[in-house]
Amino acid sequence: MLIIGEKLSIIAKRVREAMMKKDKGPIQEIARAQYEAGAGMIDANIGPAEDGGEELMEWMVTTIQEAVPLPVCLDTTNYAAIEAGLKVHNNDYGTPMINSTSNDPERFPMLELAAKYNCLIIGLTVGKGGLPADEEERAAIAAEIMARAMEYGVPLENLYLDPLVLQIATTQDQALKVIRTIKMFQDLNDPPMKTVVGLSNISNGCPKELRPILNKYYLALLMYEGLTAAIADPKEVIETVKTIDVIMGKTLYAHSYLEM
Amino acid sequence: MAFVAPKETFAGKVFPVTIGTENEQTFGGENTLPFHAFEGEVPNRPLIAYEIQDVPPEDWPETVRKVYDAVGDDPVKWAKFCQDELKAKAIALRLIGTHPDNKDLSADDAAKTVSDVLGAVNVPLIILGSNHVEKDSEVLVKVAEVAKGKNCVIGKAQEANYKTIAAAAMANGHKLIAMSELDINLSKQLNILITQMGFEKERLITDPMCSALGYGLEYTYSVMERIRLAALAQNDPVMQPPMMADVGMYVWKIKETQASEETLPEWGGLEERAIMWEAMTASSLMLSGAEFLVMRHPKAVELVERFVDELMG
Known part of the structure; x- marks a missing residue:
């Protein structure tokens, strides 16, 4: 399973300050730590970035890729910033990912970029009408996004469907619905559609000491249903990923499997 | 519409391993199941080495x-005869003469034999201990030094002695055989432990332990098959070294290669039967994934080589 390192987010104070001061040190240190912990891609969340977004995303992509040989997941609602990031992205380290499009017409231009730069894109299964109620609604939105993707010329294997993980503390019944959605999404196409989640959202609002526990067990259940990728803290989840891969027979067991 | 056979392709690939200096030999390197050249690349033939030993057989x-008969009393003559x-x-x-229950020859005796043989032949040399855990770590360290720079294969490193043997193989530029006892998970574990010492996995050969036809061949077959699938389908780098089948040693100690036709007339002629036994065991293991085989009887080797000719088309 692909772990997309979530730690480079503008929400974190240290990262936000480094972004504002264009201080490469902390950004590269966090990127390296995530790479060493097992991340296969680094999320760069610069927020809405209405002012100077293009320059900021360019700087983030080059700063990250100077430090680690990984592709970047470009995370912003700013279309121009995404394109600026894609232009400087080093594709020798892997295909970049756009985070994200959805069924909201305002997000459709992201599909245009995904087609133009032949990159991966997350399709968040929400529309204009607010949060999806259950797995059926999510699958219906997913089908619309898939149709839109084909219309824009994005191959379906480049589309990662995101069922939108919600907080267990406020909407407990959604946790199981999202797990069921992962299964349903795969059935929408042959070969199966790829799936991704923003994992730590499950424990958002929970006490600090509970968060890793909720994240890890939730990931195990999602992986059982065939999850392709998770935006998560690699250090926190790598043990879960390796263990579930062994239990599912995806990697061959050896006593040292956690060290590999 | 004409029938199109489905093709299975894999993400993983077996490492090619090259041994020797003058007349180098390479085995492994394929990205498909054994001899499935119609589905992927099979760049090299399996390599068969003739087994000789430091003491008369x-x-x-x-x-x-x-x-x-004419050469068995002297490893140098024997090696030249094979070459x-x-x-x-x-x-x-x-x-084998270094084994405490055999002649208990010293590491220095072994070093001299290795050095003499290396001086007499120019084909790649594989240097095998006596499978005595303690004695091997002494003997193989010494002979690895004597053979420095000759790009030999040293073996076998086991869980109980891999540290010294792997260090010696690494320091002297040799390839290394890692042997575990018919257990795929232990085989992977040993390869991990050896690579954690800094030994490159591209220089390893996995020996999951051989067994003769009629004496557990299906266990070896199944372990080899699963190792190869882990290498190809799961793209597991630790399982991507080529595999060894130490055929001769296991075949030429069983009843079927020794009982005379007089004793067991229903088994047919001994010579033909024994040769076929070695050839069949070797061929089966090659089909399950072995790329490197050690054999004894020239006629069995010839049969297996002919079989490979046909499979490689």
Whole structure:
């Protein structure tokens, strides 16, 4: 399973300050730590970035890729910033990912970029009408996004469907619905559609000491249903990923499997 | 519409391993199941090495011992005979005489034998210990030094002695055989432990332990098959070294290669039967994924080589 390192987010104070001061040190240190912990891609969340977004995303992509040989997941609602990031992205380290499009017409231009730069894109299964109620609604939105993707010329294997993980503390019944959605999404196409989640959202609002526990067990259940990728803290989840891969027979067991 | 056979392709690939200096030999390197050249690349033939040993082959059954009657008393003569007369592509020298229950020859004795053999032949040399855990770590360290720079294969490193043997192989530029006992998970674990020492996995050969037809061959077959699938389908880098089948040693100690036709008339002629037994065991293991085999009888080697010719088309 692909772990997309979530730690480079503008929400974190240290990262936000480094972004504002264009201080490469902390950004590269966090990127390296995530790479060493097992991340296969680094999320760069610069927020809405209405002012100077293009320059900021360019700087983030080059700063990250100077430090680690990984592709970047470009995370912003700013279309121009995404394109600026894609232009400087080093594709020798892997295909970049756009985070994200959805069924909201305002997000459709992201599909245009995904087609133009032949990159991966997350399709968040929400529309204009607010949060999806259950797995059926999510699958219906997913089908619309898939149709839109084909219309824009994005191959379906480049589309990662995101069922939108919600907080267990406020909407407990959604946790199981999202797990069921992962299964349903795969059935929408042959070969199966790829799936991704923003994992730590499950424990958002929970006490600090509970968060890793909720994240890890939730990931195990999602992986059982065939999850392709998770935006998560690699250090926190790598043990879960390796263990579930062994239990599912995806990697061959050896006593040292956690060290590999 | 014409039938199109489905093709199975894999993300993983077996590492190619090259041994020797003058007449280098390479095995492994394929990205598909054994001999499935119609589905992927099979760049190299399996390599068969002729087995010789540091002491006369007194415990080898008559059928195979008599082939080496004139040369078996001297490893140098024996090695030259294999290279020059039998056209061996590689020679596997087993230092069985160093085993405490055999002649308990010293590491220095072994080093001299290795050095003499290396001086006499120019095909790649595989240097095997006596499979005595403590003695091997002493003997193989010494012979690895003597053979420095000759790009030999040293073996076998086991869980109990891999540290010293792997360090010696690494320091002297050799390839290394990692042997575990018919257990795929232990085989992976040993390869992990050896690579964690800094030994490159591209220089390893996995020996999941051989067994003869009728004596557990299906266990070896199944472990090899699963190792190869882990290498190809799961793209597991630790399982991507080529595999070894130490055929001769296991075949030439069983009843089927020794009982005479007089004793067991229903089994047919001994010589033909024994040769076929070695050839069948080797061929089966090649089909399950072995890329490197050690064999004894020239006629069995010839049969297997012919079989490979046909499979490689």
